Amino acid sequence: MSDISPFDQAANYSAIFAHNWHNPFEYFRRFIFIHNLLVSLTMTVYCFGALSNILIILVFWKDGFRSTSNISFFALAVADFLISTIWAVNLVSNHIDLRKPSDPVQNYIAIYVFPCAEAIYAIGSWITAIITWERLICIVYPLTVKLIFTRKLIICLINGAVVYEVAVMTTYFVGDYVRMNGYDEENVFIVYWKDGLHLTPYNITETAREDTTFVDEMVMVADLHQEDEVEDKGASNEDKNRHVSAKRRGKYHNMRPALWLAVRHSLRDREVGFDPRPSQTKDFKIGISS
16 A cells, blocks of 8 residues: 555646646546547537527528517527637637647637627627516516517617627727737736826736736735835945835825735836835835725
8 A cells, every 4th residue: 555645646746747738648648538528519519509590690680670589689699609609719729729738829819819708798698688678578568568679779779788898898908908018018007096097017027926916806005115214324225226216106105006916925116126025125014005
């Protein structure tokens, strides 16, 4: 009998996986059959769903949009077909490129395709809500439902959902472009400070180096204090630069971030090399601004 515990085995598997990420099939052969089976079942369901959505689109297109139900179900079929196609293509891409986990194509899919898929999914949810309310009013007020839900109203609601989601995605892509290109290698966060919105750059490389944890729509803002003045006599230029940087950052004590960042260790100042860790400042604490 071996004295190796399950925890030691898990650690060994993790080490093997970490050092052999270029060829996971060698160590995970037992999961390949299950993976292929799930991919095959998913693609089978997608084929049936895509065929039904195409038939629905053709039938309602040929029949015309004389009723509100035709318009709603036509729009829902289009949204469902698009979102299912995106997920199917992503699934096949992951299956084909399983040996290449660092494929840049996957990065583009994660950055650009997934948000579009989420927007289309949201549009489908809006359309489903419209159909649900129409069916509800049809049951409660069967004689006046045609007066309430007219063709113009249904078209306006669907177009409004599309415009809203497009606006949301536009702000996402514009913000992503600013973060990636506005400050070269800098990440840009939008913060509310005193009387308006401001862009503040932050280096993503330094963030990763400091073992920073990102949290969606929440941040812990570093509240830097350096109460004691740096004496001119005997103070090195590095200490003076640190003190000046701390004073410059003092104006951000009361800022109210609109986008938040969760920091585990410390923040860095690229310009003067300021590293506000507890060992280098008189008073360093991380708190949440309200």
